[in-house]
Amino acid sequence: MMHSQWVTPKANILVIDDTPENLYLLAAMLTEQGYKVRSVTKGAAGLRGAQASPPDLILLDINMPEINGYEVCQSLKQSDRTRDIPVIFISAMNDVLDKVKAFSVGGVDYITKPFQVEEVLVRVENHLTIRNLQKQLQEQNTRLQQEIRDRKLAEEKFAKAFRSSPSPISITTVSEGRFIDINSSFLKMSGYSLEEIINHCVDDLNLGITQEHYASNLQKLLETGALQNHEMEFRTKSGEVRIVLLSAELIHLDGTECILNIVNDITERKRLENEFISLVSHELRTPLTSVIGSLDLLGTGQLGTLNVKGQQVLNIAITNIERLNRLVNEILDLERMKSGKIAMQPVNCNVADLIVQAAEAMQAMAERAQINLVTEPASHEIFVDPDRMLQTLTNLIANAIKFSKVGDTVWLRVRLHTDHLQIEIQDQGRGIPANKLQTIFERFQQVDVSDSRKKGGTGLGLAICRNIVEQHQGKIWAESILGEGSTFHIILPFLKK
Numbered sequence: 001m002m003h004s005q006w007v008t009p010k011a012n013i014l015v016i017d018d019t020p021e022n023l024y025l026l027a028a029m030l031t032e033q034g035y036k037v038r039s040v041t042k043g044a045a046g047l048r049g050a051q052a053s054p055p056d057l058i059l060l061d062i063n064m065p066e067i068n069g070y071e072v073c074q075s076l077k078q079s080d081r082t083r084d085i086p087v088i089f090i091s092a093m094n095d096v097l098d099k100v101k102a103f104s105v106g107g108v109d110y111i112t113k114p115f116q117v118e119e120v121l122v123r124v125e126n127h128l129t130i131r132n133l134q135k136q137l138q139e140q141n142t143r144l145q146q147e148i149r150d151r152k153l154a155e156e157k158f159a160k161a162f163r164s165s166p167s168p169i170s171i172t173t174v175s176e177g178r179f180i181d182i183n184s185s186f187l188k189m190s191g192y193s194l195e196e197i198i199n200h201c202v203d204d205l206n207l208g209i210t211q212e213h214y215a216s217n218l219q220k221l222l223e224t225g226a227l228q229n230h231e232m233e234f235r236t237k238s239g240e241v242r243i244v245l246l247s248a249e250l251i252h253l254d255g256t257e258c259i260l261n262i263v264n265d266i267t268e269r270k271r272l273e274n275e276f277i278s279l280v281s282h283e284l285r286t287p288l289t290s291v292i293g294s295l296d297l298l299g300t301g302q303l304g305t306l307n308v309k310g311q312q313v314l315n316i317a318i319t320n321i322e323r324l325n326r327l328v329n330e331i332l333d334l335e336r337m338k339s340g341k342i343a344m345q346p347v348n349c350n351v352a353d354l355i356v357q358a359a360e361a362m363q364a365m366a367e368r369a370q371i372n373l374v375t376e377p378a379s380h381e382i383f384v385d386p387d388r389m390l391q392t393l394t395n396l397i398a399n400a401i402k403f404s405k406v407g408d409t410v411w412l413r414v415r416l417h418t419d420h421l422q423i424e425i426q427d428q429g430r431g432i433p434a435n436k437l438q439t440i441f442e443r444f445q446q447v448d449v450s451d452s453r454k455k456g457g458t459g460l461g462l463a464i465c466r467n468i469v470e471q472h473q474g475k476i477w478a479e480s481i482l483g484e485g486s487t488f489h490i491i492l493p494f495l496k497k
């Protein structure tokens, strides 16, 4: 009790009673219970006090001169500031208490004199509790209404962005890949009508998205919550294949887990890019051939002998021009393969021979790099283009050697299955980060930007390998553990002539 004046009072109570004894009694009783009490003897003063600083509860005598309790209560109920304060009427035993009137003017309860201490306290406490609950409800209500307004605004904004976005957008369910909503840009790009898409699943529509591709995208999305600029193919209703960048995010719609897919059609950009690259490459070919010829001529010494420094400079020039020549040839090779200008020329050959030939071709490079090349061939006839298959194998072996350390081993294995065979090129090199395992098969994609410069590559090798393998209806992929090594797998189906 020592610090009672510092204890926060339970509630503020205003007592309006013209009988000083009553006032004193009530005030003393309530103060003792920890309430903060203000008391006035006149109705008008009570009204002013309530207006100036609204209490939590009012105890109001009915019989008072000038303004009686009913009138005071009525006035309180007319003002916004005091309307919600609970009013408990006080009446003397011999007063004729008009209970109906007491309630109709807005009172919540009444007590009669002489007071029963417990009764007064219980009633006061009850009404304060009710009032508090009411306040909480009101606050909650206001908050909820604000939340609803905010949500509506956000929904409106989203709906507007969804409808008018120039990017094709769709919403699909996570569980079945069912289209729930699409915007007009999506319809325009896909060539389908709304009815042909809505409520249909990605699997049912021939969108050029394989189940495997869809599953791997979904897995990535579920793991990270978002997918960004994932390059993929999209087949329109007319069968045209568009190249798109897909960005996706998980969202909840009416309790259903959904995916918001935003697509960026880059077909035209890609076409221009390819056109530009192949145009430049074509234009570079003639001058390149001429420069190579000139450098070779210089190297023969027919135009005079170069001193040591001159020979060194010439060697640097030859190394670089050869790299440029390789790059131009690979670009053109890839472009011709992609556009179908060069077709595979498959013949029956033995996979064991291909493996041995590839290993022999790379033996010198392996020795220079002090790498052991170990072959584990198996004999089986396959129907492939031997030159292209050798190109693929030597490329993968060259990479394995390039990214290994002195003393490491590179294995070439063949595993036979009933309807296909699997070739594995395994190294103990630096490995490839998980997020690069797929992109390295794209054009000019390298784990480290300096790889092509440092290792003399072009960033096109794997793109070419993938193209060749896919033209044989096969598959190629990489598995790797960083720092421990990588394994490139090729699956080739046993195609019949």
Ligand code: ADP
Binding pocket: 399, 400, 403, 427, 429, 430, 431, 432, 440, 445, 446, 447, 448, 451, 452, 456, 457, 458, 459, 460, 461, 462, 463, 486
């Ligand atoms: P490059 O001509 O640069 O070798 P590739 O398309 O053959 O082009 O390979 C692309 C990139 O993939 C390489 O630059 C390298 O970063 C990575 N890579 C390929 N093979 C391996 C491997 N066996 N070990 C580690 N990284 C590899």
